[in-house]
Amino acid sequence: MEKECSTREPKWRSYFIDLYESLKISVKLLLIFLMCFNFFQTDFTRLLNLKSNVNESIAEVSNDTRTRIFCLIFTNEYGNNYIAVHGQATWIKNCDRYLFVSNDVHAVLEPLLVKYRDRWDTMKVSLFHVHQYYANDLDWLLMVYDNNYVVLENLRKMLKPYSPDEPINFGCKMWDNDNQTYMHGGIVLSHEALRRLVVEGFTNSSLCNPNDSAYASEEMGKCLKNLGVVDGDSRDAMGRQRFIPFPPEHFLTELSPEKEEWFVTHSFYEINATTNKLSPEAISFSDVSPATMVTLHYYIYKLRIFGRKVLPQNVTNHLGNNTQLS
Structure with missing residues (x-):
């Protein structure tokens, strides 16, 4: 044993x-x-995982009192994964509600499916959908493309003096080739402007173009004028654009007329030595790459500078007008 x-x-x-x-x-x-x-792990993900440390007072404002902004973002089969997902992970989180519009299905974005991205028919179908299902959930409607980056806090500040019951729209005001005005770099519609478009305009061929067109923003401008919707002035106190139809780097020193001749010649407002600078109250940037989008989000919402006080507005304006990057 x-x-x-x-x-x-x-x-x-x-x-x-x-x-x-x-x-x-x-x-x-x-x-x-x-x-x-x-x-x-990608640098994009690392940046996005950082805890936000600014604008906490805005986040604490009751949803019953703050301006409700619905974001409508137009993308396509290429933009879905290339840039739209980065927008969804960054600035779009600050929208009260949002909806992507695309010509291709996407499990994460869950877009409203359309045939094209940037045509007049697509815009009409999208606005019909928003008005039918979300009209009671918004005060203002923001329409942008997937390569826009928007600072929602600055947009809310600009909209504060206005009522969503006013028939008004905002954006970077431009002239088209027919000497009609339209908004570029993002379009903001009041609740009343949206109602007039869908209820009165899209059902009346004498007010809004019933046919498809490749120039959706221009058709929108004409339709809004016929409906009595006024153009709001979205510039800051110094006359600088807050809806910027370029990436931020184009404006960091000053606008080059040689490189951006179309903007200088088609801008509704004069572009001069003051207005060709980047506004510290910028709301929207256009043609933003995924890397720039995530970098902007980091600088605006994540980066901390300890021991540094925020400059008074008048000092910021002074620096913005006279300081150039070397």
Whole structure:
């Protein structure tokens, strides 16, 4: 019997030793996997995972009192994964509600499906949908493309003096080739402007073009004028654009007329030595790359500068008018 027990003991010991060694290997493999996952995690994701540390007072405002902005974002099969997902992960989170419009399905974006991205028919279908299903959930409607970056807090500040019951729209005001005005760089419609478009305009061919057109923004401008919707002035106190039809780097020093001749010649407002600077109250940037979008979001909402006070508005304006980057 003693002999039999002595032969069994090494087998049990060997079993536990093998189990212990297997567990050690599993733990090591798990640690290696976690290290590799952290190493290969994209810079975009790292930036977006940082805790926000500004605009906390705005986030604490009751949804019953603050301006409700519905964001309508137009994208397509290419933009869905290229840039729209980055917009959804950054600035679009600050919309009260939002809806993507695309010509292709996407499991994350869950867009309203249309045939084209930027045609007049697409815009009409999208606005019909928003008015039918979300009219009671919005005060203002913001329409942008997937490559726009929008600072919603600045938009709310600009809209504060206005009522959503006014027939008014905002954006970067431009002249088209027929000497009609339209909004560029993003379009903001009041609740009443949206109602007039859908209820009165889209059902009346004498007020709004019933046919499709490649120039959706221009057709929108003509339709709004026929409906008595006025153009709001979205510029800051110094006359600088807040809806900027370029990436931010185009405006950081000053606008180059040679490079952006179409904007200088078609802008409704004069572009001069003051108005060609970047406004500290900027609301929207256009043609923004995914990298610039995430970088902007980091600088605006994540970056902390300890011990530095915010400059008074008059000082900011002074620097904005006279300081150029070398």
